[in-house]
Amino acid sequence: PHLHFEVRNSSTQNPINAMQYPVEIVDTQRPQIQNLYLYDGIHPDSNKKEFVLVRKNDSTYTTAGVITEGSVNVGLRLFDRQDLSYNKNGIYKAKIRLNGVLQYEIEMDEISFNDSKYINLLIDYKEWAQNKNRIQRFIKHPMQKMTFLEQAMPDGQMQIESGKSYQILIEVSDYHNNTSYIEAYFTGTNSTSKPPVKSYNISPDQDYLYDFGDKSVYFPKRSFFDSVSISVINESKILSVGENIYPLQKAYEVRFKVLEEDSLIQKQSFIATVNSKNQTSFFSASQKDGNWTGKSNVLAAYTLSRDSVPPxxxxxxxxxxxxxxxxxxxxxxxxxxxxxxxxxxxxxxxxxxxxxxxxxxxxxxxxxxxxxxxxxxxxxxxxxxxxxxxxxxxxxxxxxxxxxx
CATH class of the missing domain: 2.60.40.1220 (Immunoglobulin-like)
Incomplete structure (x- = not known):
């Protein structure tokens, strides 16, 4: 057990950054930047390219290279620490400029509980789901209405033209204004090949029902932030619902028909998720009208399982x-x-x-x-x-x- 303290705005009940109050915390350390990536779009399937960072001095990293014409946005692996703790914290604020013009800004003074539905848009979700690398994306998704993002500000998408030179200046700071910088110098170039046109079978503007009789999956409208391509496959006892590479905005519904008539076995049965190693885990669901029904915020595979062993x-x-x-x-x-x-x-x-x-x-x-x-x-x-x-x-x-x- 532990106590959890929050400072809230009394009119909105939004949690406020407690560092705004006279808390004596020793912090002389700058945020540490591990990797720089440039993405060619907002979609989770966007391509990214890493650029090697060279330490110029205590506060500044630098890099240079060639980037393909079109839109790019920034992703960073980074963390911040305070002097008397090894805990890895996030940053307080960031600014990104292209040739001196502000392209993106974030400042964490206040947050709404409603922001939690957008939290996976702040990272490269696909990279996190597959490799557990947390890359923070400095981009404003059209569906991302977070309280700490100014809706009128630029969205972080920077336009690159072939043959032109650019400086991208990135500033990241903690609350005590310890700041780290990236000075990146790029030259735009023509694309050598056209990117493949991707087709998607799920639109966020529609709902979808996959009914296999003894199993079904239902995606309501706005389940996803973007149009995506997933496969829903009913194979023997397993119902596979896509691959966990896309963040969801709204939970979808999974249904299994209750086939077992024995009351004890039926009571001990449940829907389980199945991972890539064929290992199963409990999935919270309820039994009603002859069906097991549960809701999930993660794409996964499911099956019916049984637990007869007591704690x-x-x-x-x-x-x-x-x-x-x-x-x-x-x-x-x-x-x-x-x-x-x-x-x-x-x-x-x-x-x-x-x-x-x-x-x-x-x-x-x-x-x-x-x-x-x-x-x-x-x-x-x-x-x-x-x-x-x-x-x-x-x-x-x-x-x-x-x-x-």
């Missing part, structure tokens, strides 16, 4: 009937090998107790300071239930000397 509850720092007078806490391991834990509950002597859950290592901790006792013998009872209703129960006795004796 495991294991004491870590104590044994049954042990004297625990010198112990300050109880620690237990709570795990489930498939669908995951849905809920758990703890009691001592029939009374509910507060258990602290640490998700990093799936442990439960009980603090003995919360216990008021008059007797030495106590009974601990822990129950746990996984996502499909399999339950486990741990009952153990322990001894502890009352505080007043």
């Amino acid at each position: 495991e509850i294991k004491p870590l720092n104590f044994k049954n009937k042990q004297w625990l007078s010198d112990y300050s806490y109880l620690r237990l391991k709570l795990s489930d090998d498939y669908t995951g834990i849905q809920k758990y509950c703890g009691e001592i002597n029939g009374r509910w107790i507060l258990l602290e859950h640490e998700p990093k290592d799936n442990t439960l901790i009980y603090d003995f300071n919360d216990l008021e006792i008059e007797e030495a013998l106590h009974q601990l009872k822990i129950t746990a239930e996984d996502q499909v209703g399999n339950t486990s129960e741990l009952i153990m006795d322990f001894y502890r000397k009352p505080k007043n004796k």
Whole structure:
């Protein structure tokens, strides 16, 4: 458990950058730029080219090269750190200029909860999904209506003409105004070949239903930000819904018909996602009118699976009937090998107790300071239930000397 603090605008309830307030944080470090990319479009399928950066001095990187005529926009791998922490943070603001003319600007003073639907437009989603490299894109998508982006400003698309020379100046800063720069010098050139014309079978302006009888997929309007090309394939027990390379604006619906009549097997069954290694994971769905139905924000493959194994509850720092007078806490391991834990509950002597859950290592901790006792013998009872209703129960006795004796 942890506390989460926010400073919000009282009129809009939008979270405000807390660095605007007198918080004493030592920060003399400039943002660190790892890679520079130029993209030839906004679409997730746009081509990108990396340019090698050379460190000119403590604050400035430089590069040069030839770029094909047309539109280009910037992508960067970068992070920022504060002096007394190794945490990698994002930047506070950025400006991009082409031959001295402002092309893009971002400043993170305030953010709306509604902005979360656009968050995947801030990165190269395809690169992140395939290789886990986070490239921040400095481009404003037509569908991207984030509160920290001025709607009237340029969208970051820079026009390059053959035979002309250009300087792209990039400034990235943290809140304490530590700034790093990229000075990039390019010459425009003619394209040697025409890029292939890409055809797309899904338009964001329409809805689509793929019905295979025992399975179906439904994309409502505005599921995607762009026109995309995906394949929906029903093959044996697996329903494949495209490849996870496109960000979604709205969740789509996956349906599987319930075929099993046995009530226990039916209760333990669920829709699972299937990865490239044919490994399955629990997918949250509900059963209604003879169908399993769930919604997803990620393109994936799905199948019906079953979980009949209950959760495991294991004491870590104590044994049954042990004297625990010198112990300050109880620690237990709570795990489930498939669908995951849905809920758990703890009691001592029939009374509910507060258990602290640490998700990093799936442990439960009980603090003995919360216990008021008059007797030495106590009974601990822990129950746990996984996502499909399999339950486990741990009952153990322990001894502890009352505080007043």
